[in-house]
Amino acid sequence: ETTPVAIIGAGPAGLLLSWALREAGIDSIVVENRSQDYVLARIRAGVLEQGSVEYLTRLGLGDRLKAEGMEHDGIYLQYGGQRHRINFNELIGRTVTVYGQQQVVKDLVAAHENAGSTIYYEAADVAVHDLESPTPSVTFVHAGEKHMVAADFVVGADGFHGICRASIPADEITLFDRSYPYAWLGILADVAPSTDELIYALHDDGFAMHSMRSPEVSRLYLQVDPSDDIARWSDERIWEALQTRLGVPGWTLTEGKITDKSITPMRSFVASTLAHGNLFLVGDAGHIVPPTGAKGLNSAISDVTQLAEALTAHYRQDDSLLGRYSETALARQWRVQQFSRWMTDMLHRSPGDRQADLFDYRSQVGQLDYVTHSPLAQRMLAEQYTGLQL
Numbered sequence: 001e002t003t004p005v006a007i008i009g010a011g012p013a014g015l016l017l018s019w020a021l022r023e024a025g026i027d028s029i030v031v032e033n034r035s036q037d038y039v040l041a042r043i044r045a046g047v048l049e050q051g052s053v054e055y056l057t058r059l060g061l062g063d064r065l066k067a068e069g070m071e072h073d074g075i076y077l078q079y080g081g082q083r084h085r086i087n088f089n090e091l092i093g094r095t096v097t098v099y100g101q102q103q104v105v106k107d108l109v110a111a112h113e114n115a116g117s118t119i120y121y122e123a124a125d126v127a128v129h130d131l132e133s134p135t136p137s138v139t140f141v142h143a144g145e146k147h148m149v150a151a152d153f154v155v156g157a158d159g160f161h162g163i164c165r166a167s168i169p170a171d172e173i174t175l176f177d178r179s180y181p182y183a184w185l186g187i188l189a190d191v192a193p194s195t196d197e198l199i200y201a202l203h204d205d206g207f208a209m210h211s212m213r214s215p216e217v218s219r220l221y222l223q224v225d226p227s228d229d230i231a232r233w234s235d236e237r238i239w240e241a242l243q244t245r246l247g248v249p250g251w252t253l254t255e256g257k258i259t260d261k262s263i264t265p266m267r268s269f270v271a272s273t274l275a276h277g278n279l280f281l282v283g284d285a286g287h288i289v290p291p292t293g294a295k296g297l298n299s300a301i302s303d304v305t306q307l308a309e310a311l312t313a314h315y316r317q318d319d320s321l322l323g324r325y326s327e328t329a330l331a332r333q334w335r336v337q338q339f340s341r342w343m344t345d346m347l348h349r350s351p352g353d354r355q356a357d358l359f360d361y362r363s364q365v366g367q368l369d370y371v372t373h374s375p376l377a378q379r380m381l382a383e384q385y386t387g388l389q390l
């Protein structure tokens, strides 16, 4: 078995790269260790940058996105019991669209199925070989049969815990990371959103956010301790905390049936290189951001945009983009890292002694006061939140 490009991982990054290559007339295969049902059921990110929407649309994946995605002109920043609107569209003429990662993946899976793409789900013992040679390969076991796929390129779209980044020799890669003393408890609830746009709130008790998935489904998050156990959070306790942290006078948070709840740890992470021989990394395999800036999925899409273009150029006898892929993707990623960390630090309460941390809290409020009142600071937020155009 041979293919030009062997892609490991059928998350949004892997499925989108395979689709973008197909649109450019380049064949690929995707190897995924989970089942298709599992991949489709994973609930994660919810906000698409304008550039992500444009890219998906350009690739013919925009129909349901246009019909069901909710375009938002801005967000609300809340602190000190007051809610402030930042209108990106008014500030810089750009918007974001609320459309779940789950929906993006669903559209990709359907498109691939229609096109008859080769995607091996539930592949076991996935391994990559000879990455430094002109003939790298991938081996795996699928439906009890051993496969050996020879390729020109192997792409690691296998997420943070995947095998591809780990296959780069330790002396050729440095891992930069930062952990946070908090995590997010996220819920999905069968209730109409109580807000027209996303609310990011800093409260004395900690961060809270109100997002959504559709006119009937709300998505909400609470800052919790990273060692906290979801079993300790009854539905009542979750709603009570959300009411406290999101409440402002004259506004009501409507509660509903919680259909999913989980706690996600937070980290910042960047690999020093996204390329090794004929292996390239895209998405979470190469970098992770804390979720506050809504950049995880968008970064994966940005990597794919660049790598698809570079691989397409390669098959037209131009290797210059491929040679620069790691450098250009990481240059954008470090800017995104900075933004995500900035948003995270601005909006989360440091744990521990409340009195001792009052300086931090007051200066966070000062920063939010600045951001919500300075037109320049608002433009800076708008430019980064709606997506850097690099």
Ligand code: FAD
Pocket (backbone or CB within 6 Å): 008, 009, 010, 011, 012, 013, 014, 031, 032, 033, 034, 039, 043, 044, 045, 046, 101, 126, 157, 158, 159, 160, 161, 162, 163, 264, 282, 283, 284, 285, 291, 293, 294, 295, 296, 297, 298, 300
């Ligand atoms: P993934 O979606 O992780 O896909 C990687 C794929 O590779 C998976 O399907 C995996 O099963 C597969 N794989 C792994 N190992 C192997 C192997 N050895 N062989 C074959 N296949 C393999 N971002 C936000 O912006 N907002 C959020 O609210 C948000 N919430 C999140 C919640 C959770 C629990 C997580 C984990 C992430 C969240 N993110 C969020 C981040 C965002 O979802 C990711 O940035 C995005 O999924 C990256 O896409 P990806 O395709 O690179 O990686």
Ligand code: DHB
Pocket (backbone or CB within 6 Å): 044, 045, 046, 047, 198, 211, 212, 219, 291, 292, 293, 294, 295
């Ligand atoms: C969502 C997640 C985020 O991390 C964010 O910043 C905004 C929205 C969401 O899941 O809807």
